[in-house]
Amino acid sequence: MNTKYSMKKTAKASLVRLCAILTLLPLGGVGGGLFTSCNKDPEYFTLPTYPDEMHVRSSVEEIVLNKGIADQTAVTLTWDKATSPLSPTDEVTYKVCLYPSSQKDLKSEYIETGTTQQLQLTHDQLNSMVARWTIPGQPVKVTAQVLSIVNNELKYVRPEISTVEFVVTGYEKYPPYLYMVITDQNASTTTQRLEQRQLGTGIYEVALNMVPCTFHFLTSEAPYPGYGVDADGKLVYTTEGNYTEYSSNVSGSRTVIVDTNSDFNDCRLLDIVQLPTPGLIWICGNGCSVGWNTNTTAGRMEMTGSDREPYYYSWTGDFNAGGEFKIGLGNGWGDQFFYAPVENADPLTDHRLLMYRFQDDGGDLKWVPSVSGRYTLTLCLLANDMWTKFEPAN
16 A cells, blocks of 8 residues: 555545534634634634714704804704613713814814713814814815713623714914014014914924013014013913013023913923934833834834923833833934933933933943833923933833
């Protein structure tokens, strides 16, 4: 008998029996959630979806927002009750977001309505959203999305989604720029333009070299309207007459941040550390998952502060106890770094942060974490209040 032929025949028969067994196994019988056969691609468990029960409706199909009635209702969204597919006693709550229909990734923050099947938005609220997506006076098609959240202690239920579209034309609440009119001690006047990091926030910023001076702000290159200051240091909106000027004795590099929102309505001169290349900051070392690789996408630290606080930078990733890391600000090893305050400083307990420097100006001092795991490292780059924070990532 041909031994090789016999072995092949036996192996083929075994494979046929295995395929038959796998085909008869129920979902979850192999690998706890993988259904497979010898002739099919694997099928993975997915959460079931449910049809839209809510059928959200808008009180308007098209609206032109009006600054003169900013506090009045512009649109009312209503929807039908959603139910739990698990139990009729489960509470169902709702939350709503809006986004431009052509750019789903620009969603607003979700607004929770609890168990209420309605949301009203004022002209001002809706305009604040629209101002982030398009310029004033330009119609934009908006999608309102309602999510139903089933509150069940044992099982997670994928939220139902219901959407409706309507067209909105906004007004100018925040001009694109502010103009800082500066008069120095020699009565010489210059103008600096402040920009918004994100359109429609009403928070303006410029970095400049300050000298002792007085200043006020204009909303355009025309002399009115603009902002002066009151006795409490708050912005005063002025349409005619003289401006009450801000006064400063500061000299040197400063970041001017003006927040025209009613919650703050202020101007701050901040001494923010100016990076060698604006926005370029990265982590490296065997104390983190990046390894000894310079200026990588994986190691890039991001600005995580709000527009009011553009001096916080963070990196979230895996750290290795006993390994080392430092923070680079250029393209390679010969550039400047943030070094540890002392050799082998533990970021978990030592939160000091010194000004960046070249290696030859103080040695190659590196941080050494005492813990392993996924953490977020944050830097505060206020020149007069520099520090780090090291905490478990969510």
